[in-house]
Amino acid sequence: MYLDQLGMSSTYNTKTYCRQTLIGGNYGLLNTTTFKPNPDYYSALFWHRLMGRNVLLTTFSGTKNIRAYAHCAKNSQGITLLLINLDNSTTIQVQVTTESGVSGAKKYSHGAAPRTKFNRMHRVKKIIGIMREEYHLTAKDGDLQSQIMLLNGNILDVSLDGQIPSLQPVKINSSEPITVAPFSIVFAHIPNIDVPACR
Numbered sequence: 001m002y003l004d005q006l007g008m009s010s011t012y013n014t015k016t017y018c019r020q021t022l023i024g025g026n027y028g029l030l031n032t033t034t035f036k037p038n039p040d041y042y043s044a045l046f047w048h049r050l051m052g053r054n055v056l057l058t059t060f061s062g063t064k065n066i067r068a069y070a071h072c073a074k075n076s077q078g079i080t081l082l083l084i085n086l087d088n089s090t091t092i093q094v095q096v097t098t099e100s101g102v103s104g105a106k107k108y109s110h111g112a113a114p115r116t117k118f119n120r121m122h123r124v125k126k127i128i129g130i131m132r133e134e135y136h137l138t139a140k141d142g143d144l145q146s147q148i149m150l151l152n153g154n155i156l157d158v159s160l161d162g163q164i165p166s167l168q169p170v171k172i173n174s175s176e177p178i179t180v181a182p183f184s185i186v187f188a189h190i191p192n193i194d195v196p197a198c199r
Helices: 002-011 039-050
Strands: 051-061 066-073 079-085 092-094 111-116 131-139 149-151 170-173 178-180 184-190
Touching: 002 039, 002 051, 002 066, 002 079, 039 051, 039 131, 039 149, 039 184, 051 079, 066 092, 079 092, 079 178, 178 184
Parallel strands: none
Antiparallel strands: 051 066, 051 111, 066 079, 079 184, 092 178, 131 149, 131 170, 131 184
């Protein structure tokens, strides 16, 4: 829910988004007894590190259980997609496409279509063999109320001295579809999509 709210808020040009509490109750970003990060802490951290300030208008056709958001990548080339699968049993294959030209509409088959927020559509320069970085976030044992989040199947936990773990992506060829498992979140940094709004 938190990442979905961040994504929706950014599409409405929201400049600041504040959480009610850092530590306190079940809503805090940190556990009230151990002070270890709750899953929303990691969600906010990924958002902060990967999603740039320029928001791209994004549509997704196919299932209504996917939330899709696209921004220019932060401190990097290309774009970053945020994909949230709300379905409890269906894995979705996402093919990213963009339109060329200045106006018009096009239906997309199971794909996210990044555009600028002014509805201007731009040609994409594809480079074969370029890898994208994916960060797959899931709940431990599929329990959505779990306090433990997995990154690419590995538990996210602070070290004994309280250091945040290294947030390493998996690298996938950009020509392959993005696989979004049931009840999962995927950040995908795609460096080989050249959108003028991101230059």
